[in-house]
Amino acid sequence: MPGSDDDRSRARAQLQATLGLLRTLDAGREVALFVEQRRPKVTVSARLGEFGWWALTVGMLNTIFIMPSVLDLAQAEAARLYAHEFGHLLFGKDRPVECTIDSIKQEYAAESLAARVWVEMNPGAAPEEYERQAGWILDQPVEAAYQAIRQWGPYYAALPEKQPRWYQVGQYWPAVEYVLRTVLGVR
Numbered sequence: 119m120p121g122s123d124d125d126r127s128r129a130r131a132q133l134q135a136t137l138g139l140l141r142t143l144d145a146g147r148e149v150a151l152f153v154e155q156r157r158p159k160v161t162v163s164a165r166l167g168e169f170g171w172w173a174l175t176v177g178m179l180n181t182i183f184i185m186p187s188v189l190d191l192a193q194a195e196a197a198r199l200y201a202h203e204f205g206h207l208l209f210g211k212d213r214p215v216e217c218t219i220d221s222i223k224q225e226y227a228a229e230s231l232a233a234r235v236w237v238e239m240n241p242g243a244a245p246e247e248y249e250r251q252a253g254w255i256l257d258q259p260v261e262a263a264y265q266a267i268r269q270w271g272p273y274y275a276a277l278p279e280k281q282p283r284w285y286q287v288g289q290y291w292p293a294v295e296y297v298l299r300t301v302l303g304v305r
């Protein structure tokens with residue numbers, strides 16, 4: 119699974135550049151400072167593509183897995199993508215056990231953060247573009263946005279709406295194990 123040394127250094131450079139950009143944004147400052155403290159690892163994994171994912175954050179491993187193609191994104195696109203992944207780390211910061219498990223609520227928090235970052239980076243966006251990138255989540259009732267997130271794919275359709283409590287984590291463990299082993303090849 120590990121990428122080449124070249125991939126690793128490109129991923130590190132992209133992470134630093136993204137944190138530098140987010141620090142300059144009102145919507146990104148808090149999360150950038152948090153991530154700088156937490157120092158997650160970015161690991162390049164082509165396996166994600168088989169599942170249609172560009173990136174996946176596993177808080178328990180303090181790792182953000184990315185597709186190799188993420189390394190080629192323009193800086194603004196990368197910032198939006200990482201803002202979502204950083205949102206997962208920030209959401210789970212106080213409750214690492216419970217927040218190891220994803221939920222619609224957590225996806226909503228991560229994507230709202232990414233949408234606010236996008237809005238700040240694109241102040242002159244056309245109305246349709248604004249709607250596609252951010253309006254659908256920032257300007258809609260929470261329930262409507264939850265419904266939209268469920269339509270991202272089968273993984274999201276099956277997510278619990280709220281974070282499970284720590285004593286419920288066991289019942290989600292098969293799903294966590296599936297992601298770690300099948301998607302990421304972590305043994």
Ligand SMILES: [Zn+2]
Pocket residue numbers: 202206225228
């Ligand atoms: Zn997510």
